[in-house]
Amino acid sequence: MPDDMQAVWLTVLLAGVTTLLLFPIASPLAWWLARSDSKGRSLVEAVVAMPLVLPPTVLGFYLLVMLNPESFVGGLWFNVTGESLTFSFSGLVIASVIYSLPFMVQPLHATFRAVPVPVLEAAATLGASPRDQWLNVVLPMAKRGYLTGGVLTFAHTVGEFGVVLMMGGNIPGETRVLSIAIYEHVETLNYQAAHSLALGLMCFSFLSLWLVYRYTGHRFEVVR
């Protein structure tokens, strides 16, 4: 059981770090997607949404190839830190950021699109710098988008399995997240422990989604 608590903690840590990293990564991307008329926009949208449709094994396989110590990126990391990116917590964070990117970008994209241009123009006329406009106009209007994006990203990362299996393995305290722990309990006939963790995850998923629907749901509008 202490191993399972370690898996719970590791999962929460991975999901937390991923969510925190995705706020600053996804915000400018979603803003650009919401405001740009560029021809390349649909291309970027498609790339961002790819983790939604790709089997996690595809993503896991390419990350394994790209991040292993023999590769350029993985080799660079290995030379600097002395640790491999594959089968490590840092590697899982990179994988989770890519894997959960659409879950953060899409709610933010929808929120930003709903921010009326005249409101921003009025703020500019009143002397607000772009930074002021972002902090005092856009952010307050987009808080529901951030809540949705944050909860969905966190929950999706908690449920990650295929990618971890491909490039994380099953190292206690490093890559043995909840879904892997459940898989191992089933493999080793420890159904009681598998039930406890699986039921916990079911409740957590339900609560996360209920939170999103309760506070955003059909009233998912930025400006009324």
Add this chain to the structure above:
Amino acid sequence: MNGRSAHAGVLLPRLARTLCAGLLWACLSQGVESAEARIAVAANFRNTALVIAEALQRVSPHRYEIIAGSTGKLASQILNGAPYDIFMAADRDRPQQLVDRGAAVAGSQQIYAVGELGLWWPGVSGTPALTALANLEPRSVCIANPAFAPYGEAAWHSLARADISAVWREGILRVDNINLVTGLVAQGHVSAGFVARSSLISGVRNGSLKVNESEVLWLASDAALDQMMVLLTRGENNPAAQFWLDQMQTPSVRELIRRDGYRFPGEETDA
């Protein structure tokens, strides 16, 4: 003021005791550097490795983590940078491949156990026979995937030698590793499966399995598996890994391995 001195009065002897205990430990373990090692073990050896790790942790300052999986998958992970110190495979080939590709230390290979494959067929009338399997739906017979699990590979060869048709063999259910086969047979999801002797013995011992000896056909003569271990390059200077390697041939550790149904090279089977 009084409260503070009373607190200090309780704290000081406690502190002194802790310091003394620390000093004693430091004296006892003088010259023994404590370290941690990650041991990647073939799925069939998982339970045994956990018991060995516990025993070695009791007699040394070292800590061990056991990571279990099919031999082929673990070897692939190691080649892709997995941070393991020792690899305990269920065959001879993979450790040798790792040595050839520079991921393991040449000359560190040793056979730590000889495993045995069995056909577990609960509820069968009489002794299970390989040829009789052909009367079952192939999908109700389970093996570990021969592509990356040595026990599955051995099972595959046993079926081929028993003249079971290739078409039937192609339809057989393949799963990730040998422990999963044991689970699926035990839960009644499949009618029969090729299992490791060690999984049945440790499962019966810890109460998770009920096995009647007459339901199992042991295949010692044509499916004994030499399980080889090797020191990985990452663990070359790790005292915990070296201690693990050294201990593997000691009588006490060998007894733990033997208790789980393994033999050692040169020994006759008792099945």
